[in-house]
Every structure is written in structure tokens, then in C-alpha cells.
Amino acid sequence: MSAPADDLDLIGRHTAQRASVVRALIDHGGFVGAQTLHDVLKARGSRVGLNTVYRTLAALLDADRADVVHDRGGERLFRYRPSAEHRHYLVCRACDLSTAVDADVIETWAEHLARTSGFAEVEHTVELTGLCPQCCGS
Amino acid sequence: MSAPADDLDLIGRHTAQRASVVRALIDHGGFVGAQTLHDVLKARGSRVGLNTVYRTLAALLDADRADVVHDRGGERLFRYRPSAEHRHYLVCRACDLSTAVDADVIETWAEHLARTSGFAEVEHTVELTGLCPQCCGS
DNA sequence: GTCCGTGCAAATCTTTTGCAAGGTT
DNA sequence: AACCTTGCAAAAGATTTGCACGGAC
Numbered sequence: 001m002s003a004p005a006d007d008l009d010l011i012g013r014h015t016a017q018r019a020s021v022v023r024a025l026i027d028h029g030g031f032v033g034a035q036t037l038h039d040v041l042k043a044r045g046s047r048v049g050l051n052t053v054y055r056t057l058a059a060l061l062d063a064d065r066a067d068v069v070h071d072r073g074g075e076r077l078f079r080y081r082p083s084a085e086h087r088h089y090l091v092c093r094a095c096d097l098s099t100a101v102d103a104d105v106i107e108t109w110a111e112h113l114a115r116t117s118g119f120a121e122v123e124h125t126v127e128l129t130g131l132c133p134q135c136c137g138s
Numbered sequence: 139m140s141a142p143a144d145d146l147d148l149i150g151r152h153t154a155q156r157a158s159v160v161r162a163l164i165d166h167g168g169f170v171g172a173q174t175l176h177d178v179l180k181a182r183g184s185r186v187g188l189n190t191v192y193r194t195l196a197a198l199l200d201a202d203r204a205d206v207v208h209d210r211g212g213e214r215l216f217r218y219r220p221s222a223e224h225r226h227y228l229v230c231r232a233c234d235l236s237t238a239v240d241a242d243v244i245e246t247w248a249e250h251l252a253r254t255s256g257f258a259e260v261e262h263t264v265e266l267t268g269l270c271p272q273c274c275g276s
Numbered sequence: 277g278t279c280c281g282t283g284c285a286a287a288t289c290t291t292t293t294g295c296a297a298g299g300t301t
Numbered sequence: 302a303a304c305c306t307t308g309c310a311a312a313a314g315a316t317t318t319g320c321a322c323g324g325a326c
Binding site for chain 2: 070074076090092099113120125127131
């Protein structure tokens with residue numbers, strides 16, 4: 001079981017609202033939209049404002065404790081990141097199941113590109129989607 | 139010089155509006171937002187509706203004649219793709235200068251992932267940003 | 277002539293912001 | 302007590318949609 005308190009230290013003051021947002025994000029286990037997370041919290045009885053959800057997620061991103069991808073509708077989906085290390089994910093387009101993938105190749109390539117392109121402060125985003133074994137069979 | 143007529147064949151009927159949208163996208167040379175493109179067209183005197191710009195861009199994406207990236211504000215930026223082949227770009231965060239990069243490594247990695255992950259129809263998006271030589275010096 | 281594309285405006289949707297009230301340190 | 306955080310509502314911004322008209326085939 002994770003300890004949201006550790007994460008809260010990274011994103012500001014300890015409040016019940018932020019704790020419940022972080023807990024809900026962790027419990028969800030995969031990528032989830034801010035509005036969906038808000039709905040989940042409401043269903044749980046947590047009276048948390050939508051903008052608090054947004055701000056908490058933004059703070060987690062700032063602290064490198066969350067990853068973000070764009071879904072096809074332009075909505076941003078967030079996923080909790082237990083460690084502070086950079087990660088990439090393969091997400092199922094049908095059920096949203098997401099799995100972290102080994103992307104050392106990408107990191108190496110990105111570093112090489114940073115050195116040879118003349119560009120500074122090179123950052124990269126990699127989004128992988130597909131149909132998971134469960135979904136491509138059905 | 140490119141021939142928009144060839145592109146129009148891919149996206150539906152030949153109309154002056156679509157031609158001007160495609161022409162403007164090509165002339166721009168880099169990534170540009172739909173609304174900005176609309177402004178450019180207005181400045182040129184082309185009375186094209188914003189939704190026509192959106193539809194034309196969507197049609198180009200469908201036909202693999204355009205690439206899209208997300209800027210930090212959530213806006214989608216489009217770039218004309220002369221050939222139908224898959225490409226990746228390194229975009230300057232300051233001036234939007236974009237250059238295509240050699241991403242064979244990525245393609246190979248993505249294919250490998252598709253074979254080993256159990257996922258089907260794996261697609262990938264790679265977005266690279268940095269500060270170009272012009273901008274990181276200033 | 278038929279059907280698709282266009283334009284205008286309104287609607288939709290996500291995300292951000294203003295401000296007073298309440299909680300944290 | 303000082304300052305940050307919350308919540309509500311409204312604003313902002315991008316993209317899509319409804320519908321009547323006009324052009325393409």
C-alpha cells in the first residue's frame with residue numbers, strides 16, 4: 001500500500017482533498033482523466049472540487065510523480081508514477097489498460113539527438129497505443 | 139513547388155477553400171495551429187470558415203498527408219507531410235522551428251514492442267521539443 | 277439534378293481563473 | 302495570525318455540430 005503522505009510533501013500542504021485525489025489516482029492504477037477522477041471522488045463521498053483535482057494533478061506532474069498522455073479527444077489522462085524516474089507506457093485503446101515499457105532505446109536515442117541536433121534542453125514524449133490481448137481477441 | 143491538386147484528390151472534392159487551406163499549410167512550412175492558419179487565410183483575403191480549416195486538416199490527417207503534435211496549451215499543431223511516410227520532428231519550444239529527424243531506431247523499437255507485448259495494432263506518437271541553435275543562444 | 281462541401285453561429289468540452297471562506301502551519 | 306488551499310461559478314480557448322445555401326460532379 002502506498003503512502004500518499006509522502007507524495008503530498010512534494011506538492012504542497014497536506015490537505016484531505018489532495019490526499020483523496022492522490023489516493024484515488026493511485027487506486028485507479030492506470031491512466032484516467034481529471035473529470036473521471038472527479039466523478040470517482042464524488043461517488044466515494046469526497047466533496048472535492050474539480051479545480052482541486054486539476055491543481056493536484058498539475059502539482060504531481062511538476063513533482064514528476066505522474067505521467068500524462070493525450071487521448072484521441074484531446075483530453076489529458078494521468079497516471080500515478082511511484083518512482084520519480086522517467087517512464088513510457090503502452091496503453092490499450094479499448095480498455096485503457098496500461099503497462100510500462102522498457103524504453104532505454106528511446107532514452108539513448110533522445111540523448112544522441114540532443115547532442116547532434118544543435119538543439120538544447122531536448123525533451124521527448126512517447127505515446128504508444130494498441131489493443132491488449134484481452135481486447136484484440138474479443 | 140508542390141501541387142495541392144494532388145493532395146486534394148486524397149481528401150475529397152476539389153474546392154477553392156480546401157486548395158487554399160492546403161496551400162497555406164504548405165507555405166507555412168512548419169507546425170501551425172488551425173486557428174492561426176485560419177487567421178493567415180483571412181489575412182490573404184481567402185474567406186474560409188474556421189470549420190473548413192478543421193475539416194481539411196482532419197482530412198489531411200486521414201490521408202497521412204499531415205502530422206500533428208500537441209503544444210503545451212493543449213492546442214493541436216499541424217504540419218504538411220510531402221510524402222506519405224511516417225515521420226517524427228524536433229520542434230523548437232521558442233520559435234516553432236521544426237526539423238524532421240531520423241527515427242529508424244524508434245520504428246524498429248516500436249515493431250519489436252508490437253511483437254513482444256501481446257498488443258495488436260500498436261501505434262506510436264513521438265514528440266520532441268527543445269531550443270534551436272538560434273533560440274538557445276539569445 | 278444529386279450530393280457533398282461551406283459558412284455562420286451555437287453548442288460542447290476541457291481546462292483555467294477570480295474571489296470569498298475555511299483549513300494548515 | 303499569516304498564508305495557502307478550496308469551492309463555486311464564470312471565463313477562456315479549442316474543436317465540433319446543425320442547418321440552409323451554393324458549388325462540384
